[in-house]
Amino acid sequence: MAIIPVPRPSKKSMNPDRPVNCLLRAQVEHLQHAERRLPLRYRSSIYTHAIRTEGEAAEYVREVTEAIHRAHADAAERRVKRPRRAKGRSKPRAESRKGGRGK
Amino acid sequence: MSAGLQNLKHIVVLMMENRSFDHMLGSLKAVDPRIDGITDDMDNPDNAGAAVKPQLLAEFQGQLDPDPNHHFPAVDVQIFNGDTSASRQPNMKGFVKSYYDQRRDTGHSQKIMYCFKQSDLPVLTTLALEFAVFNRWFSSIPGPTICNRAFAHYGTSFGRVDMNPFDISEPFKSIYTRLIEATPKRTAKVYYYDTTSSTMEVVNLLQNQPELFGTYKQFLSDCDNGLLPDYSFVEPNYKDHETDEGEEVASDQHPDHDVQAGEFLIAEVYMHIKRNPTMWPSTALLVLHDEHGGIFDHVSPPNCPPDRFAAPPNSTGTGLEFKFDRLGVRVPAVLVSPWIPKNTIVDRVFDHASIPATVTRFFQLGDLPRSPRELNADVFIEPNVAPVDAQRNLLSLDVMRTDCPEFGV
Numbered sequence: 001m002a003i004i005p006v007p008r009p010s011k012k013s014m015n016p017d018r019p020v021n022c023l024l025r026a027q028v029e030h031l032q033h034a035e036r037r038l039p040l041r042y043r044s045s046i047y048t049h050a051i052r053t054e055g056e057a058a059e060y061v062r063e064v065t066e067a068i069h070r071a072h073a074d075a076a077e078r079r080v081k082r083p084r085r086a087k088g089r090s091k092p093r094a095e096s097r098k099g100g101r102g103k
Numbered sequence: 104m105s106a107g108l109q110n111l112k113h114i115v116v117l118m119m120e121n122r123s124f125d126h127m128l129g130s131l132k133a134v135d136p137r138i139d140g141i142t143d144d145m146d147n148p149d150n151a152g153a154a155v156k157p158q159l160l161a162e163f164q165g166q167l168d169p170d171p172n173h174h175f176p177a178v179d180v181q182i183f184n185g186d187t188s189a190s191r192q193p194n195m196k197g198f199v200k201s202y203y204d205q206r207r208d209t210g211h212s213q214k215i216m217y218c219f220k221q222s223d224l225p226v227l228t229t230l231a232l233e234f235a236v237f238n239r240w241f242s243s244i245p246g247p248t249i250c251n252r253a254f255a256h257y258g259t260s261f262g263r264v265d266m267n268p269f270d271i272s273e274p275f276k277s278i279y280t281r282l283i284e285a286t287p288k289r290t291a292k293v294y295y296y297d298t299t300s301s302t303m304e305v306v307n308l309l310q311n312q313p314e315l316f317g318t319y320k321q322f323l324s325d326c327d328n329g330l331l332p333d334y335s336f337v338e339p340n341y342k343d344h345e346t347d348e349g350e351e352v353a354s355d356q357h358p359d360h361d362v363q364a365g366e367f368l369i370a371e372v373y374m375h376i377k378r379n380p381t382m383w384p385s386t387a388l389l390v391l392h393d394e395h396g397g398i399f400d401h402v403s404p405p406n407c408p409p410d411r412f413a414a415p416p417n418s419t420g421t422g423l424e425f426k427f428d429r430l431g432v433r434v435p436a437v438l439v440s441p442w443i444p445k446n447t448i449v450d451r452v453f454d455h456a457s458i459p460a461t462v463t464r465f466f467q468l469g470d471l472p473r474s475p476r477e478l479n480a481d482v483f484i485e486p487n488v489a490p491v492d493a494q495r496n497l498l499s500l501d502v503m504r505t506d507c508p509e510f511g512v
Contacts, residue, residue: 001506001507001508001509003509003510003511004225004226004229004508004509004510004511005225005510005511006225006226006366006367006370006510006511006512007363007366007367008363008364008367009163009352009361009363009364009367010163010361010363013163013164013343013352013360013361013363013364014343014350014352015343016342016343016344016345018343018359021170021357021358021359022170022174022247022266023120023121023247023248023266023303023341023357024341024342026248026249026266026267027301027303027305027341029266029267029268030249030268030303030305030306031301031305033268033305033306034305034306034309034310037310054342054343054344054353055343055344055345057342058299058300058342058343058344058345059299061298061299061300061301061342062297062298062299062301062344065298065299065301065302065309066298068309068310068313069298069313069316072313072314
């Protein structure tokens with residue numbers, strides 16, 4: 001079968017200055033909702049109410065999406081680094097306290 | 104047993120944005136009368152009372168500005184033409200009226216009836232004619248994106264008909280959680296285009312389970328290397344943006360984004376699956392749009408059994424409660440697999456709840472709690488369990504096709 005050509009979009013179609021549509025506005029709001037739950041150090045400094053264009057929305061969406069991933073990755077790293085309590089360790093401690101009281 | 108179902112290991116869903124069936128595929132009625140597209144006896148009245156017919160005049164970009172209203176109250180007008188009486192029936196006559204309300208320009212409002220010529224959309228129309236096209240795939244809600252996409256992820260929108268963030272309520276879990284918690288464990292991934300495009304399911308999936316996500320680049324690489332998960336959900340690029348590698352044009356086909364960029368994306372997804380000789384026989388690809396985006400379609404959405412949730416009048420904006428007992432406007436949907444006979448037309452009714460319903464049943468995830476809407480949704484791939492219903496099985500060929508199309512991407 002012959003290969004069907006697929007035209008690439010025109011270079012003129014790119015327009016990061018296009019006003020945000022209601023979908024992108026909603027996406028920004030959803031990310032802002034998620035951002036409020038992030039620790040302060042992960043938050044963006046972009047003022048979302050001032051976002052007017054796709055390019056501006058793009059910047060905010062990228063920052064917060066990456067921050068969410070980073071926050072989870074950092075938490076996972078801390079989980080791995082945190083020394084795990086050895087199994088059965090709590091029991092001898094209790095025994096030792098008991099022993100101390102008895103003396 | 105069906106050879107297609109026996110070979111099937113991966114289901115991929117590519118969900119585009121905001122175009123109706125008639126707008127994208129309506130022209131195919133002239134090619135194959137079994138495809139329920141446009142005819143000359145369809146019309147919508149404009150504000151002067153003139154009958155406006157669908158015409159093959161759609162353009163890739165610049166025509167649907169402002170973005171046609173597709174929020175719940177506007178879609179209600181589009182379906183019922185403003186009738187709010189108790190005895191109203193859907194007539195699909197209010198699209199021009201609804202678009203006129205946005206700009207008060209009679210000539211411009213008629214563009215909502217424009218449809219693409221077959222030659223404008225070589226990718227989607229070829230796939231529709233070569234594989235299985237659905238005559239009755241409806242969006243799940245007569246409303247906007249977020250709640251419609253929720254049906255694809257959860258089988259319900261948890262009572263939402265709008266774009267606001269929603270919380271999932273137990274016991275209904277996303278299809279991804281169902282898969283990764285299954286025994287034996289299954290694999291699932293949501294591939295967003297890149298972190299700048301991100302996902303439309305932020306509040307529950309990205310926020311709580313970011314490990315579910317990958318990028319489009321990773322999707323292409325997973326196709327090439329035979330590493331696709333059992334289930335993949337692919338999101339297009341939602342916005343024009345710059346990257347270190349250059350300009351990225353939005354490929355979601357949401358008005359007023361360039362429709363050709365979406366065509367290229369669909370072709371690229373298809374070709375990356377097709378070029379890998381291990382993935383092609385073992386993968387089914389569903390390409391569909393999330394909702395109609397306010398654009399004309401002539402088929403009235405049918406009633407359906409209600410969901411467990413209801414949207415109150417102040418949420419719907421129509422003054423009426425919505426019990427999720429009617430589907431949304433029809434959207435383009437095409438199922439691709441080399442095991443599907445060429446030029447298959449499917450007349451059964453589907454909506455996006457059919458996606459988790461199909462994945463749950465095909466991968467035999469067990470008797471999980473699912474929404475009433477999902478439990479009532481039809482499946483587009485039969486479970487690979489004897490006896491397979493030959494009348495319903497779309498992957499019905501005994502021998503894999505070798506005549507499938509190739510796109511130059």
